[in-house]
Amino acid sequence: MSYKTILAVLQSKADAGRVLDCALPLATRFSAHLIGVHAEAIPIPYVTPMGFPDTDFIAASAEMNQQRSAEIKALFDARAAREGVSYEWQAMENVSGDSAVSALVAARASDLIVVQQSDADGKSGSLANVETLLFESGRPVLFVPYAVSVQTSFRRVMVAWNGTQQAARATFDALPFIREAEQTEILSLDATDSYEQDGAVAGVDIAAALARHGAKVTFASEVTGDLGAGEAIENRIAETEADLLVMGAYSQSWLKEFFFGGATRTLLRSMPVATLMSR
Template sequence: MTYATVMVSLALDQPNDARLQVAGELAERFEAAIVGIAAAQFASPLYFTDGVEAQRLIDQEETSVRRRLADLEAEFRAATKTRGGRAEWRSALDFPGRFVLAQSRCADILVSGGESPAFSDAFSLVSPKDLVMQAGRPLLVVPDRINWLDLRSVLVAWKDTPEARRAVADALPMLRKARDVVVVEIPEEGDDRSAAMVQVSDVAAWLARHGITATARVPEAGSEAAAVQLERIAGDVGAGLIVAGAYGHSRFRELILGGVTQHLVTQTARCVLLSH
């Protein structure tokens, strides 16, 4: 398994340097094509008018959106012009979530920025939680402060669930390039630690059969939240990448992520590969 096509989702009025850098590195490492993608939709004003004036405002706003999308294409072209392989650009006047999710059919892996806890605009950017829960592709979340894809140490956050199994399988190409891989399960109070150790040891053995040397680790159950414990272990092992299953459900058509998943799409310290 490898990545033949990397898709990077760009956003209007947001920093894109980090995700472009990491997506470009990923494409180079795996000799993959890279597809840049962005969409934005005209947001109707909060006041109303009609006739010629209304059409003038609509035309003006659509022209502005097209110009900003053209600026994103120029940014993508500049970031990829010195890299080998094929680069392709896709954009549309559309809701970003709808457009990017549809176009993700052509990619092996998606690259996105993290989610800001303070800003979300469905007219100009697609949320990483929408991508990971609906795209059917692994998502690499790149915080804005990251400037390279550090695969020297990778932490696999294990739970014995289909999502975690899928995430580890999706991450195999990256794990093969890692120097150190640690598989960790965070037990909850009352969990059988020895049973958890059997599970992560099984995962480490499975990785070994794929040519990947991994260490199994299960800390003592504590009172701290799982996200806090996971973050501390990631710091201890110097992880540049966390691999995890994404958990959540849809309630009244609004995606609600689990606590650890929500933390992983908003933290700013390291890249995260998520699969659902």
């Protein structure tokens, strides 16, 4: 397995550079075709006090949208050409103007989607509805933190494992990264005995399966105690210096819940490292 079609979702000039800093090296590394997607909103008709459409306003808005799209395209084309990768550009115009939602068709035909993490404070200028990509594309999404630089070598991978379908999907979707990593840790939190597993050895099976692919795997089991799952994972990332987190996702509505019965939003807000998620 390899990533042969990578989709880069570029919402604005503010996030385009950071997304391309991640997507372009990956396209080169995997000899993949890179697709850049950007959408602009259709200008909303504005009515003057006299009740007539303000055609000047509509025309000015359309011109601004076209200029913004052209600038992002120029950035994408220049950088992709400089890297020498196979690439194409898709520009769209619709009511939402949301590049993430607009990218769904292309996303479903891609091996990997690269998009910037949502900035709750709006400092990045990105307004993409990125959870739509995760829950409706059926493809793995690699989130690029908006406040942390990403080194795409991904030498140390951490897999947040709880034995669910979503965790399994994410783990095997990340296999190209896991096989190349210097170390992959399977992290099991608060594992309990059930009819499906023995809590004491939860995660051992997936560690063995990855090792058969040539991955260098270690295993860790922790009890969160008073910490939420998100905080516990953050602490473990800091301890191990992991540079890629792999995790399954479930539920909807702003990614309220992930795994282990529903982790807090702490990890989404901070996102200390690049994070690959699948559903």
